[in-house]
Amino acid sequence: MRFPSPLVPARLIRRYKRFLADCRLGDGREITAHCANPGSMLGLAEPGMKVWLEPNDDPAKKLKYGWRLVDHENGHFTGVDTSVPNRALRLALEAGDVPGLQGYAGIRAEIRYGENSRIDFLLSGPGRRDAYVEVKSVTLCRAPGLAEFPDSVTARGAKHLRELAAMARSGNRAVMFFLVQRTDCQRFSLASDLDPDYAAAFETARRAGVEIMCQRTRITPDGVTLGPPLEIVI
DNA sequence: CCAACAGTTAGTTCGAAAGG
DNA sequence: CCTTTCGAACTAACTGTTGG
Structure with missing residues (x-):
């Protein structure tokens, strides 16, 4: 997935109100960027961090920049746009590049299921079980090389796991796909200390037959593509 | 009277659904 | 068919309401 417009570097001044981030551009101008x-x-929102923003000139948009990446200034990047994992995985699924999820004729997104939820991807094909694939964006790293999820309490995430478990029990394939939007991690684990309820729901889902997949991304200011699988240590 | 809980708000995106 | 509209998603902080 390539970024539609070339990104520009900036320094984070502060992030606030969930969706807003004040940044200083290279020419010294201070602007407010949308935090997706x-x-x-x-x-990932420490003042002074180097970040990359995507400019736009869309009159319908109130903010003329969107925050896409954190640049750790050591050759590594973290993607902060939560819509990127779904787009990048969709491209990889369509190209047949995702181990374990190849050869499905039908790839549909945002299909309603469960109790008022939507599955990120529903894969189907003649002669095989439907596969329900839920994608999560992983950006947390507290120990070198170790990516973790979640980064705060996520009741919705736990609900998604329960619904995936229900799909697995009723005979479908159900996949929890963690997409790590960092280039500096080789292993993945759950941050059980941050959300014990999520960790419990995860174990229940796994015992119910939900498959766990985890892949890294390759990230540059040009774009984001899927990288190799990570070792899952739980 | 205060704590706990419920509802609301923020901006953008995506895809589904509805309308022409 | 294409265009427009609509709802859901993301979470923290705030306001408003309720109950003990």
């Missing part, structure tokens, strides 16, 4: 991540962004 309503999560806690633990460790």
Whole structure:
């Protein structure tokens, strides 16, 4: 997935009200960028961080920049846009590049299921079980090389796991797909200390037959693509 | 009177649904 | 068919309401 417009570097001044981030551009101008991540962004919204913004000249948009990346200034990046994982995974699914999820003729997004939820991807094909795939964007890293999810309490995430478990019990494939939007991690684990309820729901889902998948992304200011699988250590 | 709980709000995106 | 509209998603902080 390529960014539609070339990103520009900036420095984060502060993030506030979930969706807003004041930044200083290279020419010294201070602007407010849209933060496409309503999560806690633990460790990723520190004032002074180098960030990359996507400019736009869309008159319908109030904010002329969107925050896409954190640049750790050591060659590594973290993607903060929560809509990127779904787009990048869709491209990879269509290209047949996702191990374990290849050869499905039908790829549909945002299909209603469960109790008023939507599944990120419903994969189907002749002669095989439907596969319900839920994608989560992983950005938390507290120990070197170890990516973790979630980064705060997520009741919705736990609900998604229960609904995936229900699909697995009723004979479908159900996949929890963690997409790590960081280039500096090789292993993945659950942040059970941050949300014990989520960790419990995860174990229940796994015992019910929900498959766990986890892949890294390759990130540059040009775009984001899927990378290799991570070792899951739970 | 205060704590606990419920509802609301913020901006953008995506895809589904509805309308022409 | 294409265009427009609509709802859901994301979470924290705030306001308003309720109950002990």
